[in-house]
Amino acid sequence: MNQSLICPRFEKAMNILSKRWTGLIIYQLLSGPQRFCNIESAIGISGRLLSERLKDLESEGIVKREVFPETPVRIEYSLTEKGRSLEPLMKEIEKWSQTWLEPENSKE
């Protein structure tokens, strides 16, 4: 057997990144802090899942939630340093997708 077991940190990273929507949320937040409903409509996720994912990402220290007690209250989500450090990775995905994928309109 030549299998070397996979590194637990790599596996953990994959667990985070391979959850549906996580990547798109991080990518979307790279363009700057923004509100719940903005992310929601930009990537086409439902409120239910966005709420869930943002909590996950917050607990991973990747996303920061800030409440501005204005009127009406404004809540902004942004990337932490840990979150912003995923930018090179996102750029790699972008690069790969530009080189190897055709845009698809239909639901394959």
Place this chain on the structure above:
Amino acid sequence: MNQSLICPRFEKAMNILSKRWTGLIIYQLLSGPQRFCNIESAIGISGRLLSERLKDLESEGIVKREVFPETPVRIEYSLTEKGRSLEPLMKEIEKWSQTWLEPENSKE
């Protein structure tokens, strides 16, 4: 509204990569062509899902399946050029995980 909608190619890439197990399978295949049961035990996926994922990845042109009509038959899975081109991306994930994650033993 400042949302710029997300690029369809990027979204497609994310759809592939954010399916559970896909990343680990590709990562595992970066170490060279290997058999079904080797991948299975290296990453801890079940046969049912590995079979499903390998079919998906084959149809995306990322993985190649080769049958060697030896006895007993040997079936090897390997990355295509498109698949190997994901290496820099995998290295980025590895790098990020080394820098930002603690290995976890418990089920968080």
Place this chain on the structure above:
DNA sequence: TCAGTTAGTTACTATATGTAAGTAATTATA
């Protein structure tokens, strides 16, 4: 003939995701 191996498939249960409607706090409008 019986057990073992590889590469799966099938059947079933558990978990995750999608959809739609509901809620709380607040402001704006009739």
Place this chain on the structure above:
DNA sequence: TATAATTACTTACATATAGTAACTAACTGA
């Protein structure tokens, strides 16, 4: 004052995906 609108959620429920375990086909070796 009542009604509607907005934001950031939550709840309830249906459907899809994942996990587990047992089974199968083709073959070998004892």
